[in-house]
Amino acid sequence: MSALSQKRPDVGADDPEGSERGKTLDELDFWINAVGSPLVVVERRRLVARRGNRAAELMFGIANSAMDGAPLLDFVGPEANQMLGQIWSNAPVGVTGEPFLIRAQVQGHERLLMVQVTKIVVEYEELRLFTWVDAPPTGSVAMAGWQEKIIDMLNWLPFGFEIASNDEQIQFANSQFNVMFGHSQDDISNIDDWFTLSYPDPQYREYARSKWEEELGKARAEDREMTPFDLKVRTASGQDRTIQFRHRTVGSFNVNLYLDVTAERAAARELKRLSETDPLTSVMNRRRFFEQAGKRYAKQSDQPLAILVLDLDEFKSINDRHGHNAGDLVLQEFAARCSDIVGTDGLFARFGGEEFVALVGDTAERSAMQAAEDIRSAIASRPFAIPSGTLTVTVSGGLSYRANGEELSHTILRADEALYAAKRAGRNRICG
Known part of the structure; x- marks a missing residue:
């Protein structure tokens, strides 16, 4: 019996969608196998497969019966697996996230794939559905090369970098974002989760949210970069860090930068104290x-x-x-x-x-x-x-x-x- 078929949580206990049961197992199997593109159902908390369709069996050379519990690392290799961990999809259930190009190792061969992530609910459990297709060859290989280099550069940056949609749904976060705050994409399923985790004190949370919305509104109204400001943020390890927030709306995306200025602000305070x-x-x-x-x-x-x-x-x-x-x-x-x-x-x-x-x-x-x-x-x-x-x-x-x-x-x-x-x-x- 698969782990998915054993999952029967009580309503509301581990159910982000409240009382919504979602699809049954039979419906899931029928639906994913009716799609020609390779589909793999993945655990919400880990990059571990639960099941896939026939197209996924052919693409990755893994029988559906062997997919249950298999890490995606076995499907796409370590470099692509790391990239998949950085693709955030906290859109509502059934809404597909932005497509990303990854260069994967599939059955021992390098392969350029386009992947999209969608939340689904099956038997009360929230899962992720990865859709894989080969990247279109005409003109896109060069584009993919640029995207790969850009992703490498974003992960190299010494500050947190995040891309979100206009409705505040995170699409991508670089490596430093995860290092800085310690949260995974499953910890922050929506903007409310961010404010609850990062500002545990209700009064300061209200201040932080109003400050963010006020500065964001001014920047968008004037079509400019948001005026940078500092907030104290609680990380997943329980540490309080001073973070400078920067933002710019680019087309239909929000680009957010997070700079850890804890040491700089502490040094400035100490210099001020010494001078006084x-x-x-x-x-x-x-x-x-x-x-x-x-x-x-x-x-x-x-x-x-x-x-x-x-x-x-x-x-x-x-x-x-x-x-x-x-x-x-x-x-x-x-x-x-x-x-x-x-x-x-x-x-x-x-x-x-x-x-x-x-x-x-x-x-x-x-x-x-x-x-x-x-x-x-x-x-x-x-x-x-x-x-x-x-x-x-x-x-x-x-x-x-x-x-x-x-x-x-x-x-x-x-x-x-x-x-x-x-x-x-x-x-x-x-x-x-």
Whole structure:
């Protein structure tokens, strides 16, 4: 008994067509043998034959009784078999896919064949029907040579390449597409499968789909290439990759390119972080502070914002007496304590040396001056650990509220003047 005759799944369990039974085995045998072209019925999940017609027996030299379970590799050779794995046909049942030319090894001889793939349903099971014919000789041999070279080039490309029909039915995907995403043509039987597998989070899936449809609509309306954009895609292995999407409609086909830019985007983010972060303390640097604080000044023009300039007292003596390593440890711990108090509602940066600056504002919980006092107290009340023991460290600060219409640099200047007043008054204090 053949594997096909044993297949009787429950309706809906492994049945992409719902309750449609499709053809019976007797109907299938009658129908394929009524066709003069060689036909081979293949498993949906694997390139393994189930049965074929009499014309296929003659073409491939394999008896129908021996076809059940035989890999297509035995029919057409390894090179053509690989090509067959790249021909996608996720059109509805009964709709024949685009024809492809393959150069196959048939019964020990090279043979140029044209193959088309059609989905069929037999006894509730979805299968694929491969139709084979010899390529027309007149003028088509040269065309086939070009197609073969083009297919080789597409498989060589270091990015995913896909050809789909206007109704989003995939016709061909190159080798890198399969490597990049890890999905086979059976995993993605329609466009909905792609979005479900690639964007498991429903909210992000909705965003990804609307982004794709929006950019696609603009490109088609203006008859141009789609503006490239990035999306995070979940691969079959469970990895999240950053993929740049590119698209162009060519005639009745959609050409989609997929570039894996995960490493490039990660490197760009790291370079940005390094350009904005103080390497010793990991808080933002002077340039980043001016950028972010300037945005706050513009956006929160009617809210009370204050600039706090801080300077560690007698810091030079720490470096002189205990070494620069100890000084670095003090700066790192100082920045950590201050960052905890400033919190995510404020901004905190190292301006250089032992000088730091913060942007804080009055809140329902505390005023900017109270935040400044909390910082001073947190520094003075708990010793700092260094390799040789502990140190008592203090800090002086100057606080200045933004005046109406005042630029950031002017508020910082007034806070700096208040800092010097705190130093003159004996240190370990906040003036403002």
